[in-house]
Amino acid sequence: MSSSAPDLSRRDLTLDLARVTCVLFVVLVHVLMVGIGPGPGGGLVASRPAEQEPWFAAATWAGQVMPLFFVVGGFAAAAGWRSWVRRGGDAVGFVRVRTLRLVQPALPLFVFFAVVLGAATAAGLAPELVAAAAVGAGTPLWFLAAYLVCQAVVPLMARLHARMPRATVLLLAVGVIAVDIARFATGISELGLANLLFVWPLIQQLGFWYADGWFDRRRSAALVAIAAACFAALWPLTTLGPYSASMLDNLNPPTSPLVLLGLAQACVLRLLRPALNRLMGLAVMQRVVYVLGMRLMTVYLWHLPVILALTGLTLVIPGAAPAPSSAAWWWSRPLMFLAALAAVLALSLVIGRWEVLGALGATPGPVAVAAGWMLGLIPPFAVMQWGLGIVFAIGGAVLLAASVLLLRHRPRR
Template sequence: MAIVDTPRVTATPSRLSAGRDTGIDLLRAVCVVGVVLLHAIMVGVTVVDGAPVFVNASDGTRWIVPVSWLLQVMPLFFIIGGFAGLLAYRRQRDRGASASAFIAGRVHRLLRPAVVTIGAVGIALGVLSAIGVPAELIVIAGFRYGQPLWFLAVFLLCQALLPALARAHESMPKTTLGALALAAVLVDTVRAQTGLEGVGFVNLAFVWLALQQIGFFLADGTLDRLSGRTRALGGAAALIALVCSFVGGVHSPDLIANINPPTTALLLVGIVHLSAVSLLRDRIGAISRRPAVAAFSSFVNLRTMTIYLWHMPVLLAMAGLSAVWAATSGIALPAPSSTLWWASRPLWLASALVLTALVAVVFARVETRPSPSPTQSIIRVCAATALGLGGVLLLLVGGTSVLTATIAGAALLFAGRLARSSGQSARSERVTHIVGVA
């Protein structure tokens, strides 16, 4: 996701401000929808002997490979995040804002909508426990909810490091990107040579930071100064290298498998995405200005973080209600990957998009409220970032329960207070929108 500064919209909140890169906005919106669709199609729910069974419908299947090639959009997300983040940081810096203030604003905008979602999920899990839902089902629901939150933690880290990496880009752009990419390769190598899967999680930093750094080259015009032929050859070379890595067994052809932990395959995917976007940017921009497309893009971009945070609770609710309906009606749900299951996917996917959009309309006001004045203290900013990361990591590692949601929510709330300038009122003249997904 990317964070960009836009004038606060009051009278017509469904529209984004003028002067934006509408093509990039459209790409963000498409990526957000892609994330929702990907997670929705992976939901598998059946009823066995009167008890609901929730599984990942893509486990052990072949169809996930082409689907992952179509819907694995996270590399492009982080490239767009670097593009928008660098431009936003430079604008704020030109207005005299400090790096600490920039990071504090990002911490506040990322964590505030997350507190609401985490709190609501914690309450929901408590209610389910109180009405007698089996504990093992509640644990599964909490685990499934927490899985996508890795993005929140990683994006928070990337944004916190953005000012330092932006300065490095200005002085030694190729060296900085090369160092991040080389670090990611070394982590993959150590993981492969030792067989220690846990080592791969170090690339939660290096892979995504490298992709964010690639976005800087798009933002500063470096990529546009290259010929179309050079950009096309770069994308083709990355694609060939990616296919060779699949054939050679270096990476899985399932791009979803390359995200947990992240591998250098995602760097190659990002280069392919970037090449295609740069070559088609004018055409994408023209399409993005069509009225219907612009309305879609505006709707999603003004609610991106809300959509990302709420789409999984919506999918879990859909799965639970489907299981209850099947158990009470006696009508069997189709087995995942069966013909009937595929026949029902269009309705399932459409329902997921519509319900997520409705929920986003309700809760988007949390995301788009004016930001309080950010703190100028680097110590407070570092503490806020650490608290935010710690709260999200608790849900990722420990699972989401009433207890962990309470602790994580409190940590995120306190992080938001640390990121706020003490004794100053909220700014009303501008608002930072979190846009971009997935």
């Protein structure tokens, strides 16, 4: 191994593989959900072909991989926090760096949205098509809001995990259930937003337990039983209970079924670990995972705009755009996936530099870091709740720029 190659000897490469696989699966799902073609009146209409299929809801029980991403993120957060503390770091500095790693790559995306939506509006394109494309392109941004919340609470949750791990999980679970009860009892869907403070941190906490070896100490039969029980519990919750059978619908606001899904996926990941270890023993797999992992935020944030751009390109090439949901459209999806992945990786050669923090000065005070975190949270939260539009795109670009400047600011000595 060359001296410039990364040291992978102390990493659990199966978790790196899981993280990359989750993002690639998200790209694949969105390739299957973006359908733009001629409507009954001759104009273009946007549709979501995969959601129209009868198998879609059942497929989300296996295909909704974001809980697993938060489990893996919890493992990385626990390891990162422990390493940070060993080096003499504090909670404020940790939150500052973790926030920058999320908001800095998002800034050029919001600038791009502001420019494109402004140009589309000025060009007089059909408002309904522009709105549908914008909302679709902004769909993945909920992740930024949820992950910013999770990263901000890592220092607190790590301390609680060290002192009372079971009680911490129990309290978070009670919070999840209480929010769901309040939401469904009142019919006020917005109450479910409070579960941003419980569902994703609870799933992240499962990653803390994974890092501590709890899943390693369970027998395979026990892991299978836990995963089976979680999936079995989803049936009454989604048939007799108030939850949707589609795990995509349970995403925003987040609900209890996602916690069960996260626990089941953590068990399955541990069961597959021996096979994944063998796979990651291959040098070619290590290179692929390393290359994709270094660009993962760019791939996640930019893949939908790239898919929309490629779809638009096919529309101006005669015969290149089959009607959405047709047999030809479904057969074209593997090619669209590969084209989108190649395009976003090429784009990452330019945009990917925003994932690199570079040298940072002394940490700003806690008030400045809290303000920077809040400025970074508002744009993705607004898009998650109300959808992407030109106002949120411009406002988000301004707020994210302010967040980056504030968090990167080097206080005078």
